[in-house]
Amino acid sequence: MANELNYANYDFDDAVDQLIARLQTNDATKDTYRSSTGEMLTELYAYVANLVLYYIERRAEETYLATAKNKSSVINIVRALNYTPKRKVSATGYLTFSINTPIAFNIFIPKYTECQTASGIKYVTFEDTVLLAGQSSVTVAAIQGEKVLIEQTADGMASQEFKISSDSVENTNLRFLVGGVEWTLVTSFINSTATSLHYMLRTELDDTVTILAGDGVNGSMPASGSTINTIYIKSDGADGNAYSAGVITTVNSILYDITGTVRSLTVTNSDTFLGGDDAEDIEEIRYEAPRVFKTGDRLVTKDDYIAVLENYAGIANANAWGENEETVPDYTMFNKVRLVVLLENWAIPGASFKSTLSTYLYTKSMMTVKYEFITPEIIYVIPTLIVKCDKGVSLADTQDSIEDAISALFVLGTTTKLGVSKRISDVIAAVEGVSGVSYSHVTLDIYKALDTGSTYDYYDTLEAVNITTGSVRLYDGTTLMATDDGGGGWTSEAGYTITGSVDYVTGVIAVDVTGSIIGTVSVKYTQDNGAADEGDIVVTKKQVCALQSTLITSIGYVS
């Protein structure tokens, strides 16, 4: 309508058009030229209006979770959902301290004993322990990071604040002591009395932390002059994950035996240190907060489990299911919930991680529920392509873009998830969505390096079944050694004699090789899913597709 401003149109030209239309209805002007005084004033007004409306729109955007762009706005919005964005989270695991020759005295290994890797990543023990007389080793729980102690003095005022000016304060392991007495962390002072030794934490917009004490009515006030000790772990977040055993090699702290004699111990990690994660960024908070809020802090539905698991530090993707969702419903599972989780960088959780995670989940779950952790299976995919491009485009640049587009389809937790099949149509769409690509032919090969066997030279089980008959190729490095004959046997290539079998239904593969092996023995094959899912990789609830590599066998111009 000409006589109304359409506030949705923030465009300068629209504003000018609407203002002129309005002026014309009021007989204010008969005609307008860009050079007229009236037009100049109208445009000046539209320019100012456009500028003001732009900032109004920006402000409006900051009030909604979906559109907010500043981290400060996102944090403030999710506070209303009782969601506290995670700070850096430290990896956890176990350290084993050893002594070459056992001695006749106990050696104390106190909490916060510091060790480190060759690259300088620090870890501290998380409990007091003792290497007993006569023993050669002891294992103790540990956490990545270094202990930091801050000493301050209370001023006796209400609602005192104690700032920690570090953005690496570990998410959960912070202690607040007033006059040597440890206070308790609460999320609100609403149930605190004047004598409650409670404190709150506030993560600041710059990722530093402030400790809040009570006002003497809700929550006790630290008395004037009392010593405030804040102890926290300075975390390296995701950089602190140790993905292999034996990387923590140095004891930094001095250890004593019961006689006060300094003792030299060695240290190692017999398992991985996992679960370390960086502070949540805006997009993670935006995604996680509503999902976690929806759970009501209780684990009831499948979505609840997945939301809470994926919000747990270090977990990149998770799946959960019960008895009804087994391919054949398994009512002997009773109240058992099966969980499968994958950590950042495709790491598979170890025993200590699963133990800690279980403890956490039980605080939110129904009373009778039991958990069973299922080991995830990673299906390594090699999209194999023939590509035809429009004339004139750079083939090298197009190939790079295709590889990037395919990589984007295999981002764990985002574009590839546990229990979600990989559709060939998505891969084709990604390839043909690249500028300059005219058309393509795509095959999704599955790759697996074979384990050595006892009865056979190589023996393994291919997880992604059924296998397409005649599609299994056996390689020594990149050299083709044999293909399956379509009947469960092998047809050898020149230079090799291969015997053994392939079971297309169970995926069991057995190989005996006559001839020298130079590289990794592996197979590539395709999955037979029938007409409905032809060309796709159909996974089970515990399986996830990962990108092994992209193989472009041919790229050229359309004829």
Next chain:
Amino acid sequence: MAQIEVWSDIHQDFKKDAQGGLKKVINVDSVMTSIDNILRTKQGERVMLPSFATTLADLTFDPMSDNLMGNMAKEIKRSIEKWDDRVTVTGVQYFQDPDNNTVIIYLSFTIRGYSQTFNYKTGV
């Protein structure tokens, strides 16, 4: 007899009319206002329309010469005819006034729908 209002514009002095409203100029006066706006606006000055008006201001510190005068005349004709298609410039005369660092410009032009030639004088 009142003129038929074909074109109208706001009076540049922002005066009140007899009814207390903003005084308007119409028809030929409106065109004159338009020419005045084109010549008195420096190119780049107008918001969202930086190409509007003339580049005369760029010539401020050029030495006075016939060449400069010629360039000014061309620029005036080009810009007026570009920004106001009601006007066809038929002549540009200029007189140097070195004592006042000014060039007096006389324009003669026709206006679409009018048979006579109009004149306009300004100093730059």
